[in-house]
Amino acid sequence: MSDTVFALATPPGRGAIAILRLSGPRTDEALDALGAPSLKPRLASLRTLSHAGGRIDEALVLRFPGPNSYTGEDCAELHLHGGRAVVEAASRALVALGLRPADPGEFTRRAFENGRMDLAQAEAVADLIDAETAAQASQALGQLGGRLSETYTGFRRDLLKALALVEAEIDFPDEEVPDNLACTAGPVLDGLIADLNAALADAGRGERVREGYRIVLIGETNAGKSSLFNALVAREAAIVTPIAGTTRDVLDADLVIGGYAVTLSDTAGLRDSADVVEAEGVRRARARAEQAELRLWVRAPGDPDGVAADYARSGDLLVLTKADIDRAAPPLDRDAIAVSTETGEGLAALHDWIAARLARDLSGADFPAVTRERHRLRLEEALAAVVAGRRALDLAPEMAGDDLRRAAEALSRVTGAIGVEDILGEVFSTFCIGK
Ligand SMILES: Nc1nc2c(ncn2[C@@H]2O[C@H](COP(=O)(O)OP(=O)(O)OP(=O)(O)O)[C@@H](O)[C@H]2O)c(=O)[nH]1
Numbered sequence: 402m403s404d405t406v407f408a409l410a411t412p413p414g415r416g417a418i419a420i421l422r423l424s425g426p427r428t429d430e431a432l433d434a435l436g437a438p439s440l441k442p443r444l445a446s447l448r449t450l451s452h453a454g455g456r457i458d459e460a461l462v463l464r465f466p467g468p469n470s471y472t473g474e475d476c477a478e479l480h481l482h483g484g485r486a487v488v489e490a491a492s493r494a495l496v497a498l499g500l501r502p503a504d505p506g507e508f509t510r511r512a513f514e515n516g517r518m519d520l521a522q523a524e525a526v527a528d529l530i531d532a533e534t535a536a537q538a539s540q541a542l543g544q545l546g547g548r549l550s551e552t553y554t555g556f557r558r559d560l561l562k563a564l565a566l567v568e569a570e571i572d573f574p575d576e577e578v579p580d581n582l583a584c585t586a587g588p589v590l591d592g593l594i595a596d597l598n599a600a601l602a603d604a605g606r607g608e609r610v611r612e613g614y615r616i617v618l619i620g621e622t623n624a625g626k627s628s629l630f631n632a633l634v635a636r637e638a639a640i641v642t643p644i645a646g647t648t649r650d651v652l653d654a655d656l657v658i659g660g661y662a663v664t665l666s667d668t669a670g671l672r673d674s675a676d677v678v679e680a681e682g683v684r685r686a687r688a689r690a691e692q693a694e695l696r697l698w699v700r701a702p703g704d705p706d707g708v709a710a711d712y713a714r715s716g717d718l719l720v721l722t723k724a725d726i727d728r729a730a731p732p733l734d735r736d737a738i739a740v741s742t743e744t745g746e747g748l749a750a751l752h753d754w755i756a757a758r759l760a761r762d763l764s765g766a767d768f769p770a771v772t773r774e775r776h777r778l779r780l781e782e783a784l785a786a787v788v789a790g791r792r793a794l795d796l797a798p799e800m801a802g803d804d805l806r807r808a809a810e811a812l813s814r815v816t817g818a819i820g821v822e823d824i825l826g827e828v829f830s831t832f833c834i835g836k
């Protein structure tokens with residue numbers, strides 16, 4: 402049986418209310434000892450809490466008997482007045498009563514271990530707490546509601562169907578084995594391979610919503626990248642001077658555009674330089690431009706096509722800067738917007754263009770099958786194993802069985818159905834205390 406833990410569920414510091422959460426078999430015993438015995442389940446009761454003769458607080462106390470609680474164990478909440486001294490006194494009393502401060506994520510870990518949620522849902526709890534944009538919150542809520550898990554359950558169902566067919570053939574072999582399997586399990590696996598490929602092709606969407614869509618400013622030196630960066634992030638974050646080669650480091654800023662999280666990066670102007678510091682800056686600028694989902698090719702009047710052209714991909718946006726000085730004719734072969742950070746011209750249009758691009762790339766009718774790297778790696782593993790299994794089907798069905806079992810294992814690791822011990826630590830270590 403597990404021990405009984407407690408943690409502050411609200412942010413530390415001064416506040417109107419601080420909530421201490423308790424979970425474990427000794428919860429009721431602790432409530433009795435503090436002066437809140439025999440509470441009705443799930444009803445708030447006002448009680449004077451005290452311990453060892455000292456009053457702690459007038460608090461609202463809630464009792465959630467297991468198994469219908471967040472963790473599945475007996476749980477309680479003490480809604481205290483939110484001062485440090487009160488919270489400290491209550492925590493000291495709980496420790497004196499034999500309770501232990503919870504580890505980060507321990508409440509949700511217990512919920513997972515007691516079957517109250519699967520691993521993908523546990524991750525969604527952390528995502529929802531960290532959500533800063535509407536899109537992140539809505540994705541986390543969908544995942545918490547089981548939408549990501551349903552996708553994997555569907556994949557697994559197809560896989561187990563094929564596996565059952567393969568095993569039936571192995572158990573009851575006859576001379577027509579390979580032909581039979583190719584007809585029965587083959588189409589099921591072909592369909593699954595198509596589904597897994599589609600899920601992987603769409604894999605960036607969920608991860609980008611969660612972690613931020615990467616936009617990089619690239620261009621010649623003095624093109625006006627840092628000026629534009631400052632205008633978009635609405636503060637003087639980057640140094641701007643008339644000296645070519647001012648920016649060297651990559652400068653990142655997190656912002657929200659159209660309800661989506663974006664990481665915008667300012668970079669060194671792309672040119673060959675004998676200066677080792679600048680050359681390193683240019684190398685980093687190139688690496689960033691390669692990884693990003695979108696490059697804004699920043700170009701001042703009179704700038705040559707130069708190296709920036711090598712990095713701009715189809716679908717990228719050409720931003721023609723310094724429109725107050727001169728107005729270059731926009732090219733016909735790609736989207737372009739003229740801006741001036743001096744007059745503010747074009748900045749709203751640029752913002753709208755980016756918002757439309759984010760909506761195009763990040764919204765989708767289907768719930769994504771991947772919202773973090775862990776899911777993508779497991780999907781890739783499952784796909785490789787299913788492809789191997791499909792190939793083996795025509796040659797040696799007993800080997801196909803092994804491949805399909807490996808694929809099932811990879812898929813079930815996403816929701817934590819089996820073989821999860823080694824990934825538990827990784828998932829729960831990123832949680833905050835009290836969740
Ligand atoms: N008139 C005018 N000048 C601008 C505009 N944008 C930038 N400048 C000027 O152009 C010069 C270079 O601007 P930066 O923003 O530092 O250019 P950069 O592309 O970051 O340059 P590097 O960091 O050297 O690669 C500065 O003197 C800016 O004041 C604009 O819209 N209008």
Ligand SMILES: [Mg+2]
Pocket residue numbers: 626627628639640647648667668669670
């Ligand atoms: Mg700059």
